[in-house]
Amino acid sequence: MERINVTQSQMPPFDEYINEIKELWETKWLTNNGAKHQTLEKKLCEYLRTDSAALFTNGHLALEAVLDSCDFQGEVITTPFTFISTTHAIIRRGLKPVFCDIGEDFTIDVDKVENLVTEKTCAILPVHVYGNICDDKGLSKIAVKYGLKIIYDAAHAFGVQIGTKGVGSLGHASMFSFHATKVFNTIEGGAITTSDAELLKRLNLIRNFGITGQESVEYIGGNAKMNEFQAAMGLCNLRHIDEWIKMRKNVSEWYRERLGEIKGVSLPEEQEGIKSNFAYYPVVFDGYKHTRDSVFDLLEKENIYARKYFYPATNDFECVKVYSCGKTPYAKYVSERILTLPMHAELTKQQVDRVCDVILEN
Ligand SMILES: *Cc1c(COP(=O)(O)O)cnc(C)c1O
Numbered sequence: 001m002e003r004i005n006v007t008q009s010q011m012p013p014f015d016e017y018i019n020e021i022k023e024l025w026e027t028k029w030l031t032n033n034g035a036k037h038q039t040l041e042k043k044l045c046e047y048l049r050t051d052s053a054a055l056f057t058n059g060h061l062a063l064e065a066v067l068d069s070c071d072f073q074g075e076v077i078t079t080p081f082t083f084i085s086t087t088h089a090i091i092r093r094g095l096k097p098v099f100c101d102i103g104e105d106f107t108i109d110v111d112k113v114e115n116l117v118t119e120k121t122c123a124i125l126p127v128h129v130y131g132n133i134c135d136d137k138g139l140s141k142i143a144v145k146y147g148l149k150i151i152y153d154a155a156h157a158f159g160v161q162i163g164t165k166g167v168g169s170l171g172h173a174s175m176f177s178f179h180a181t182k183v184f185n186t187i188e189g190g191a192i193t194t195s196d197a198e199l200l201k202r203l204n205l206i207r208n209f210g211i212t213g214q215e216s217v218e219y220i221g222g223n224a225k226m227n228e229f230q231a232a233m234g235l236c237n238l239r240h241i242d243e244w245i246k247m248r249k250n251v252s253e254w255y256r257e258r259l260g261e262i263k264g265v266s267l268p269e270e271q272e273g274i275k276s277n278f279a280y281y282p283v284v285f286d287g288y289k290h291t292r293d294s295v296f297d298l299l300e301k302e303n304i305y306a307r308k309y310f311y312p313a314t315n316d317f318e319c320v321k322v323y324s325c326g327k328t329p330y331a332k333y334v335s336e337r338i339l340t341l342p343m344h345a346e347l348t349k350q351q352v353d354r355v356c357d358v359i360l361e362n
Contacts, residue, residue, distance in 0.1 A: 004304045004351055008344040009180040010244050012236035020232040029228065032208070036231035040186075043238055047159070048176075049166030050193040054203040055231065059155050059177025059190030061207075061224035063089040066151055066173050066192050067123075069202040074120035077148075079108045080313035081331040082127040086153045087314040090125060091323050099315045099326035105271065106130065106282070106334060110138035116326075117142070123149045128157040128167060129310075130340075131183075131279040133271060136162075136170045151175070154193075158184045159245060161275040168193035178234060183248070183279045184241050186234035189226055247345035248278035254349050255281055255341065258356035264288030265359075281343040282309065284334065292337045295359055302358050306342065311335040 011017070024030060031037075037055060044053045056062035067076075067089060076090045080099045090097045098116050103109040108126040124143060126134040134152070143150050150171035154160075158176055160167040168174040173196070178189030192203055202219065205212060210221030252268075259265050264287035270276060285292040292308070299306050313331045314320055341355055 001303045002351075004342050004347075004355065006305050006307045006340060006342050007181045008346060009185060010237060010240070010345055012233075012240060016236050016239075017233065020236050021229060024228055024232070031225055031227040033225075034228045034231070036228045036235060037226055040226075040231045040234045040238075041191075043235065044191060045193075047238060047241075048168045048193060049161070049164075050168040050174075051195040052197075052200050053168075053191045053193050054200055054207070055226040056190045056192070056207055056224045057226050057230070058188045058224075059175055059179060060085045060089060061222070062177075062190040062192050063151075063153065063175045064093055065203055065206050065222075065224055066175060066194075066199075067093040067095065069199055069206055070123070070149060070151070070172070072122045072149075074122045075118060076123045076125050077108075077113055077116050077121060078125040079127050079129070079331070080315040080326075080328050081106055081310055081335065082129055082153065082314060083155070083310065084314050084317065084320075085155075086125065086127055087320055091320070095122075096120075097315075097320070097324050099324065099328050099331075101328040102129075102331045102334065105132045105269070107132050107134040108139070109330070110135045110142070113139065113142050117146050117148070121146065121148060123151055125151050125153060127153040127155075128160070130268065130282050131156045131160050131277050132268075133157065133160060133162060133167060133170075133274055139171075155179075155182065155190075156279045157277065158182065158279075159241060159275075159277045163273055166193075169195070172196060173199060178230075183245065183277050184234075184237055186226065186230040186237070189230050189234065244345040245277050248343065249276075251343055251345075251347045251352060252278045252281060254352040255356070258353070259283065259359070262288070262360070278343070280309070281341040282338050283341055284337050285339065286337050290359075290362070292339050295339055298358050298362050299355065302354070304342065304355055304358060306355075307340045308335075309338070309340040311338070
């Protein structure tokens with residue numbers, strides 16, 4: 001039986017990539033703000049509809065760099081229903097994560113944020129989880145009232161639009177991940193988008209050892225630069241991204257046709273006024289004839305690999321509990337019932353049917 005994975009990396013045609021990297025053999029300029037890097041930054045600003053974008057070698061280091069650049073100290077209100085990177089970035093920057101529960105759309109529950117604000121709070125780090133967009137208006141109100149900055153983890157939200165606005169224009173800054181498994185990839189990679197020119201300047205320095213000139217270093221920085229081979233992959237993939245998102249939309253519709261009317265199975269809901277990127281296909285099994293865990297096992301037996309994203313919630317990991325925990329009962333409840341089904345651009349109707357047959361006919 002053919003193996004079906006939860007995701008599959010999108011790659012451009014082989015010749016297109018080879019063509020894109022050819023000139024690197026002439027210029028011998030492989031990293032440090034090369035030509036490909038500069039072009040990709042420009043093109044991403046256009047595509048994401050943001051004022052600026054600073055590229056990084058991966059999304060996680062981008063997130064650490066933005067927390068660093070903002071000089072945050074103290075507590076950061078965040079969500080435990082995310083990939084562990086979000087929580088790690090906070091703790092590794094010497095900050096304390098304060099976990100807020102999530103709402104029906106799995107993003108941070110704005111109604112529960114204000115209660116968690118203390119005199120030590122410096123920022124809110126919400127996640128547009130699965131590409132579902134957080135309540136930015138509600139969060140902004142709280143941020144303004146208490147003088148906090150909002151930094152979005154937009155790792156799942158590449159290309160998502162709110163009306164005509166790009167999701168990366170929300171908050172003080174947003175982090176995108178271009179990891180191989182994401183909707184848009186540069187093999188490994190990431191970016192920060194922001195309209196704060198001063199922050200952008202700092203980000204650009206911090207990703208390259210804080211170096212400002214041949215004989216001057218202005219900040220304590222690190223190395224988180226994107227190289228030219230990564231940027232070339234991004235330039236190629238950007239040419240195909242709209243088509244790939246359309247293909248993902250088809251997959252999402254095929255799932256809905258098969259699973260839409262099944263009691264105890266809740267499918268992802270579209271958010272009003274939001275153009276989705278169909279990054280994931282999270283399904284909640286609650287009151288269905290099989291539990292989430294048995295659906296996972298049944299699929300695995302048929303060589304189909306779904307993922308328990310996100311289980312456990314990050315505040316349930318032992319290495320995180322040492323720093324902080326906080327009670328987030330709804331995040332726990334969801335994390336025990338949710339399964340992300342295979343979702344990528346090249347998934348066929350036949351493959352979706354195979355996945356649905358296993359879920360429905362056992
Ligand atoms: C993938 C991901 C990250 C980390 O991005 P990398 O590019 O893999 O370093 C951070 N947060 C979330 C929610 C992610 O899914």
